Amino acid sequence: MTDPACDLIIRGGRVATVSDVFEADVGISGETITAIGRGLSGAKREIDARGKFVLPGGVDTHCHIEQLSAAGIVNADTFESATTSAAFGGTTSVISFAAQHVGMSLPQVLEDYHALARKGAVIDYAFHMIIADPTKETLERDLPAMIKQGHGSIKIFMTYDRLRMDDEQLLDILIAARDGGAMFCAHAENHGIISWMVKRLLARGYTDPKYHAISHARISEAEAFNRLIGMAALVDQPIMIFHVSTAEGAKVIRQARGEGLKVFAETCPQYLFMTAQDLDKPGIEGAKWMCSPPQRGAADQEALWQALSLGDLQTVSSDHAPYRFDETGKLRAGPNPNFKQIANGLPGLELRLPLLFDAMVSKGKLGLEKFVEITATTPAKIYNLHPRKGSVAIGADADIAIWDPQRRVTVSDAMMHDLAGYTPFAGRELQGWPVMVLSRGRVIVDDDKLSATPGSGRFLARSGGEAAKPTGRLVAEMNPELNFGAKLL
Secondary structure (H helix, E strand, C coil): CECCCCCEEEEEEEEECCCCEEEEEEEEECCEEEEEECCCECCCEEEECCCCEEEECEEECCECCCCECCCCCECCCCHHHHHHHHHHCCEEEEEEEEECCCCCCHHHHHHHHHHHHHHHCCCEEEEEEECCCCCHHHHHHHHHHHHHCCCCEEEEECCCCCCECCHHHHHHHHHHHHHHCCEEEEECCCHHHHHHHHHHHHHCCCCCCHHHHHHCCHHHHHHHHHHHHHHHHHHCCCEEECCCCCHHHHHHHHHHHHCCCCEEEEECHHHHHCCHHHHCCCCCHHHHHCCCCCCCCHHHHHHHHHHHHHCCCCEECCCECCCCCCCCCCCCCCCCCCHHHCCCCECCCCCHHHHHHHHHHHCCCCCHHHHHHHHHHHHHHHCCCCCCCCCCCCCCECCEEEEEEEEEEECCHHHCCCCCCCCCCCCCEEEEEEEEEEECCEEEEECCEECCCCCCCCECCCCCCHHHCCCCCCHHHHCHHHHHHHHHC
């Protein structure tokens, strides 16, 4: 078969989709996949992929890059270092955050983050808008304008002193998201429970990093999920719940989805591969493993894997939030901070896919098709990047990772390409590794070398898409006693 339009053919690899694995050549013209079949010919260049998997580049829809925290700390990575790290791990698209803080103009916040990404990103990117100051101007003037400019998702926090939204503010933002057609994403934990636990632990001298896990009581997650889901159902706004960590949280989501509510949810590698015991290290060392919500137990790991298998959780993101283990990051409050003073977050962009490939494909936990589904295709669909991103398909961007399923790698701090200075997964041996990565048809990683230039990544403008559309069923309309209230909403 000849396709004279092909500039590049990836020859003889095993292509995987969410439903099938098959041997084929993949033809690329310019930035786009233009042919898939056997015996393609006529290209100017060929890549031999025999014995390897040809998979869509990963889509990581939850990562904090060059972001200012509410505490005034900028995390360790620049857009150049973070997206370089992503590329080496097989990820070709990221959605990071444009973080508004109290008193900040949302349009200016977005422009500032755009400037950073235009300067440094080596892969394609989009932004979630973090809303921390839901003024009338933000919700009625700025937010609709920013959604129309291609920022199709909003994030809020239900905890953290300087970021959390109360219930009335949540409802206002849910309505604004619904009216603008944006996806609504949330960090959902009960702030009062956490604050109460923190105060009692510190007052009794329990200050080590391991007590961070105890301070985020399990009930704080499920309670917040229930409250958020109820409010979202009241106004009929689809939601994405970030970083599910507990079996109880997964159960709440399963029930809501079973009732027909438009609830999406993700988990992260730290909850699938770590437990709270990882924070129990000598001295302050456990700070390296601190994230929010914290890691839980082995039974939670199994519950989360089951939830992924059943489709209750649809994606696995990195929640990449890198802080160095020094005075610029984790130890900003001094060499012996209490757990409340330690920045929460772990580096994870580079190892998200290798960790999942090792577990799901090499060890056979859920299989190759499911790996493609939860790391690329489904996140692209939920955030309206599909069919351009997330699949090896004709017409899609040629974002491709070629994996050697036999390659074994022992993870070390020194091999990472982010700027955190460490990885919490050091010492693990993984089987399966992305050996070549293409972004829009250009080879950006080959033989452990980067060939992309800073700023060559592009902004991915998007609307909220099909996933963000209301169901048309207000809670009030389903309850005859509340029909009048439905008209008011």
